Amino acid sequence: MSDKILIVGAGAIGGFYGGLLAKAGAEVSVVCRSDYETVKRRGFQIDSFKLGCWQFQPKQVLQHCADYQDTADYLILCSKVTAEVDRIGLIRAAVSKNTVIVFIQNGVEIEAELQEAFPDNELVSGLAFICCNRLAAGEISHLAYGKLYLGNFPSGVSAKTRHLQQLFTQSGIECIVSEDIIAGRWQKCVWNAPFNPLSVLSGGLPTLTILQQQENMVRRIMREVCDIAAGCGHPLTDDVIETNIQNTYVMPPYKTSMLLDFERGHAMETEAILGNPVRAAQRLGIACPSLETLYSLMKLRELQIQSQHQ
Amino acid sequence: MSDKILIVGAGAIGGFYGGLLAKAGAEVSVVCRSDYETVKRRGFQIDSFKLGCWQFQPKQVLQHCADYQDTADYLILCSKVTAEVDRIGLIRAAVSKNTVIVFIQNGVEIEAELQEAFPDNELVSGLAFICCNRLAAGEISHLAYGKLYLGNFPSGVSAKTRHLQQLFTQSGIECIVSEDIIAGRWQKCVWNAPFNPLSVLSGGLPTLTILQQQENMVRRIMREVCDIAAGCGHPLTDDVIETNIQNTYVMPPYKTSMLLDFERGHAMETEAILGNPVRAAQRLGIACPSLETLYSLMKLRELQIQSQHQ
Numbered sequence: 001m002s003d004k005i006l007i008v009g010a011g012a013i014g015g016f017y018g019g020l021l022a023k024a025g026a027e028v029s030v031v032c033r034s035d036y037e038t039v040k041r042r043g044f045q046i047d048s049f050k051l052g053c054w055q056f057q058p059k060q061v062l063q064h065c066a067d068y069q070d071t072a073d074y075l076i077l078c079s080k081v082t083a084e085v086d087r088i089g090l091i092r093a094a095v096s097k098n099t100v101i102v103f104i105q106n107g108v109e110i111e112a113e114l115q116e117a118f119p120d121n122e123l124v125s126g127l128a129f130i131c132c133n134r135l136a137a138g139e140i141s142h143l144a145y146g147k148l149y150l151g152n153f154p155s156g157v158s159a160k161t162r163h164l165q166q167l168f169t170q171s172g173i174e175c176i177v178s179e180d181i182i183a184g185r186w187q188k189c190v191w192n193a194p195f196n197p198l199s200v201l202s203g204g205l206p207t208l209t210i211l212q213q214q215e216n217m218v219r220r221i222m223r224e225v226c227d228i229a230a231g232c233g234h235p236l237t238d239d240v241i242e243t244n245i246q247n248t249y250v251m252p253p254y255k256t257s258m259l260l261d262f263e264r265g266h267a268m269e270t271e272a273i274l275g276n277p278v279r280a281a282q283r284l285g286i287a288c289p290s291l292e293t294l295y296s297l298m299k300l301r302e303l304q305i306q307s308q309h310q
Numbered sequence: 311m312s313d314k315i316l317i318v319g320a321g322a323i324g325g326f327y328g329g330l331l332a333k334a335g336a337e338v339s340v341v342c343r344s345d346y347e348t349v350k351r352r353g354f355q356i357d358s359f360k361l362g363c364w365q366f367q368p369k370q371v372l373q374h375c376a377d378y379q380d381t382a383d384y385l386i387l388c389s390k391v392t393a394e395v396d397r398i399g400l401i402r403a404a405v406s407k408n409t410v411i412v413f414i415q416n417g418v419e420i421e422a423e424l425q426e427a428f429p430d431n432e433l434v435s436g437l438a439f440i441c442c443n444r445l446a447a448g449e450i451s452h453l454a455y456g457k458l459y460l461g462n463f464p465s466g467v468s469a470k471t472r473h474l475q476q477l478f479t480q481s482g483i484e485c486i487v488s489e490d491i492i493a494g495r496w497q498k499c500v501w502n503a504p505f506n507p508l509s510v511l512s513g514g515l516p517t518l519t520i521l522q523q524q525e526n527m528v529r530r531i532m533r534e535v536c537d538i539a540a541g542c543g544h545p546l547t548d549d550v551i552e553t554n555i556q557n558t559y560v561m562p563p564y565k566t567s568m569l570l571d572f573e574r575g576h577a578m579e580t581e582a583i584l585g586n587p588v589r590a591a592q593r594l595g596i597a598c599p600s601l602e603t604l605y606s607l608m609k610l611r612e613l614q615i616q617s618q619h620q
Contacts, residue, residue: 201511202610205617213613217606220599289530289599296527297607300512303523307515 002027003167006072007058008065008091009079010035012134013104015044016142017076019056020171029060029068031094036063038137048142051172065094072096074164076126077103080261081110081272088117095121100160104128104148106192106257107272108185109280111153123153124161125181127188131254144252147174151181186229187236191244192273194221196258197294200268200301206253215245217290224288228277231284265305270298312337313477316382317368318375318401319389320345322444323414325354326452327386329366330481339370339378341404346373348447358452361482375404384474386412386436390571391420391582398427405431410470414438414458416502416567417582418495419590421463433463434471435491437498441564454562457484461491496539497546501554502583504531506568507604510578510611516563521555527600529555534598538587541594575615580608 003026007018010030022028032039043057062068072094079085087103095101095118103114104126114123131144150165152158157177168175178184194217198210211218222241229236261268274295281288313336317328320340332338342349353367372378382404389395397413405411405428413424414436424433441454460475462468467487478485488494504527508520521528532551539546571578584605591598 198607198610201607203614205610205614209613210610213610214606217603220602290603292530293527293600293603296524297508297511300508300515300520300523303519304513304515 003073003163004070005029005074005076006031006065006068006070006094008075008077008094010039010044010058011078012132012140013128013130014076014078015039015056015134015138015140016046016048016130016132017078017104017128017148017168017173018058019044019046019054019140020051020173021167022056022058023054024167024171026167027059027070028056029062029070030058031062031065031068031090033063035134035137036061042138044138044140046140046142048146049144050142050146065091068094072099074100074102074160077101077105079105080267081105081107081269082267083271084267088113092117097121100124100158100164102126102150102164105272106188106269107276108182108189109276110272115153122158122160124150124158124164125153125185126150127181127184129188147176149176149178149181149184151178151184154182155180180234182232183229183234183236186225186232186234187240189229189273189277190222190225190236190240191248192256193225193277193291193294194218195248196256196269196273197298199256199259200262201294201297204255204259204263206255207248207251208253211245211248219245221290221294224281224291225277227286228281228284228288231286232280262305268298268302270295270302274298313383313473314380315339315384315386316341316375316378316380316404318385318387318404320349320354320368321388322442322450323438323440324386324388325349325366325444325448325450326356326358326440326442327388327414327438327458327478327483328368329354329356329364329450330361330483331477332366332368333364334477334481336477337369337380338366339372339380340368341372341375341378341400343373345444345447346371352448354448354450356450356452358456359454360452360456375401378404381406382409384410384412384470386414388414390577391415391417391579392577393581394577398423402427407431410434410468410474412436412460412474415582416498416579417586418492418499419586420582425463432468432470434460434468434474435463435495436460437491437494439498457486459486459488459491459494461488461494464492465490490544492542493539493544493546496535496542496544497550499539499583499587500532500535500546500550501558502566503535503587503601503604504528505558506566506579506583507608509566509569510572511604511607514565514569514573516565517558517561518563521558525555531600531604534591534601535587537596538591538594538598538601541596542590572615578608578612580605580612584608 010032040061100122102124127149320342350371410432412434437459
């Protein structure tokens with residue numbers, strides 16, 4: 001019997017990974033809001049640089065989890081992590097006793113509310129290293145990368161997680177399981193914490209320019225994230241900063257997710273990417289002056305955006 | 311015989327203080343570029359909240375110092391301090407053996423090039439605490455404050471400086487001489503270093519909002535400036551941060567000079583206000599992580615502005 005999977009927040013990331021699971025034979029349904037009408041009518045058109053083009057017609061296309069006419073084996077949450085998104089309210093109606101809750105989302109220390117709301121469900125933390133855009137309603141372009149990391153929260157890798165890994169691997173995308181996925185979150189934050197806010201606060205510079213002009217600052221910020229990760233019990237490998245720097249030099253100039261959100265007038269993941277690391281540092285008494293300054297500046301920038309919309 | 315004074319860079323600040331000196335009986339000429347035609351024809355109209363309205367017709371209105379048909383007792387430089395402005399080239403042709411060079415300008419550690427270029431002239435450092443705008447060509451509005459600090463560089467107060475003080479005082483504006491004017495520059499930087507870049511990087515928030523939202527960050531930045539000032543041999547009084555914070559709470563919400571420059575597409579005084587303190591700190595081995603981050607961000611922001619104009 002095929003796995004029943006419900007993707008919640010089926011934008012570019014959710015639609016893409018959902019489409020992969022459907023290719024692998026799972027029975028995939030989606031909850032999507034803004035593109036509901038189009039996706040209901042003709043599903044997703046996915047164009048991947050690596051896996052070709054395919055059409056993904058979800059089993060059920062829903063506006064709300066409460067409309068799901070089935071019991072999900074896996075519920076995969078792909079929404080953004082911002083104050084505007086009530087992640088618990090979004091998924092609660094579709095979480096059954098045996099549903100594994102998977103969240104493919106950015107940021108660190110974003111698990112507590114899920115764990116508190118669903119203490120008896122298996123929680124799987126997912127990290128997508130992907131460049132993937134929504135071109136129009138139901139149209140997804142997969143431009144680069146695609147690797148997915150999965151691991152149980154707070155640690156370990158369950159049989160159900162390994163099964164999900166197999167589905168992704170069958171579909172043609174690299175999927176790696178991690179015994180310490182929280183370290184993976186911190187590792188992703190090493191890149192996100194400098195480049196996301198700097199791209200916004202600089203007025204829209206691409207990552208390569210930021211790095212070429214201000215490599216020292218980028219390194220300082222990365223160092224602070226590493227210090228906090230270690231303080232939280234998830235020390236990263238010694239080469240993580242060097243690797244991130246070198247990778248960014250060879251990446252094509254890239255617009256960060258925060259910059260894309262900013263340019264589109266969407267809420268930014270400031271708390272998940274900056275606020276949570278800063279609060280962790282303050283809790284642990286770890287100095288992170290550069291992160292604190294970036295966080296304060298992003299809060300001011302967000303306030304200024306809000307004041308313009310009033 | 312009345313004092314011969316040449317104001318170079320007669321925008322709002324230069325026009326206002328020049329107008330005061332003319333009221334006090336000095337023979338004041340001006341060098342101005344953008345508003346030359348208008349000022350030549352009908353001088354300056356000055357409207358002061360405190361000193362009423364008056365018309366200031368300079369003795370000579372010039373486009374270049376080389377056109378000055380006299381020998382200046384005082385040359386008062388009021389240009390901005392940016393990479394685009396060659397301060398030495400701007401004034402050289404009007405500096406005679408006995409000319410006192412006064413600079414009413416923002417920033418710290420901006421004296422070296424003047425001292426090197428004119429080693430035998432008396433140098434007077436001036437600090438204006440004023441809110442004063444150019445409304446149109448030749449029209450100046452003096453909105454608030456106006457106090458001027460004067461002191462010789464590198465220290466002391468000469469007879470000629472005291473004489474200039476008397477002229478300003480006669481004209482109705484408060485003018486104070488300082489034996490340690492460099493400390494005064496650092497003290498002004500305590501306010502400028504946080505509020506100028508934060509107003510730009512926040513996307514244009516007024517000073518009061520910045521303070522209400524991010525008082526801790528503002529205090530951290532002020533503390534770093536105090537540390538650098540002390541390291542440079544100019545310790546500030548213990549209450550300087552508290553006084554600046556409290557004054558800013560009671561000031562009307564205010565657009566900083568850097569924000570005004572930014573909005574007008576003019577060059578910003580990033581080096582004078584941020585770059586020089588950061589370099590002083592690095593020279594002395596003093597930590598200033600918040601200033602460094604702000605400075606790096608302003609450099610990125612300037613690069614982004616330049617790239618738009620290409």
